[in-house]
Amino acid sequence: MKIRLDFLQAEPIRVLITGAAGQIAYSLIYMVSSGEVFGKDQPIILHLLDIPPMTKVLEGVCMEINDCALPIVREVVATTNVAEAFKDISAAFLVGAMPRKQGMERKDLLSANVRIFKEQGQALDQHAKKDVKVLVVGNPANTNALICSKYAPSIPKENFSAMTRLDQNRGQSQIAVRCGVPITNVKNVIIWGNHSSTQYPDINHAEVITAGGDKKKVRDAVNDDAWLNDTFISTVQKRGAAVIAARGLSSAMSAAKAASDHMRDWWQGTDGRWVSMGVFSDGSYGTPAEVMYSFPVTCANKKWTIVQGLAIDDFSRQKLDSTGNELMEERGEAIAACEA
Incomplete structure (x- = not known):
């Protein structure tokens, strides 16, 4: 089916949203179509x-x-x-995938969903523009993005990414609430690794403008290492499960907002x-290469660049390694499932 709508002078771009009849897409379609992205x-x-x-x-x-005109x-x-x-x-926006249901772990989704992303990688390779920007939202997002890239060899690996922006948004929100400031006062919360319960929400380089107008490191502003090193991390890691427990359905509105944020910043720059962003790892910060690993990045000219030179303490090192190990395990399981 095709619908002809309003006409503009500029050349249009074609934007795909999969799982378009689902919950996330119901919010995402409007956000993309509003011009914000x-x-x-x-x-x-x-x-x-x-x-x-x-x-x-x-x-x-x-x-x-x-009807939205x-x-x-x-x-x-x-x-x-x-x-x-x-x-x-x-x-x-590759959203369509089997959703996580209450009681399910991300690994339960892997074998079913990687086959979907193998097929979509092949479709990208055969039909999409070679400079297409691909954001994988469907879980397990990092490994799905890796499989998608593997089966689209004619498209640069740098053109694939997995969404960890939802986790970043969740982390910044938790800090803003804790400090009693608007979300715009918090910056540089980092999500390392996998979009899973092993991800590492890192505030060691984050800053906040306090209610009094002072710029401080988040760790100094919160002044509660026990909360930052335990409750904060656990809350962000398990937020998706908490949403499912509360509403009986997975995150939709917030996931759509995060997908829009991710693609907007990739497309328009940061x-x-x-x-x-979950991107193809080059081994930066001692992470495993050739997995889709979430790093802090900046974007310009529709390209991302990993932020380099950040200090990694022993606590963080352990977290980065743990989530990296999970991604390597998932990679092996996913490739085996696709080749079975």
């Missing part, structure tokens, strides 16, 4: 992909897009055909700000 003057052609049983729901989503949306291509969905896209 790619720019208010950048028209887009939305490609929406879902599985055949969701066709009727997808039709309803298309009706709502039309969004100025930058030139056309909507809603389909269950993978080749059509990936044709000539410049950006992809102006020197640090953001957390």
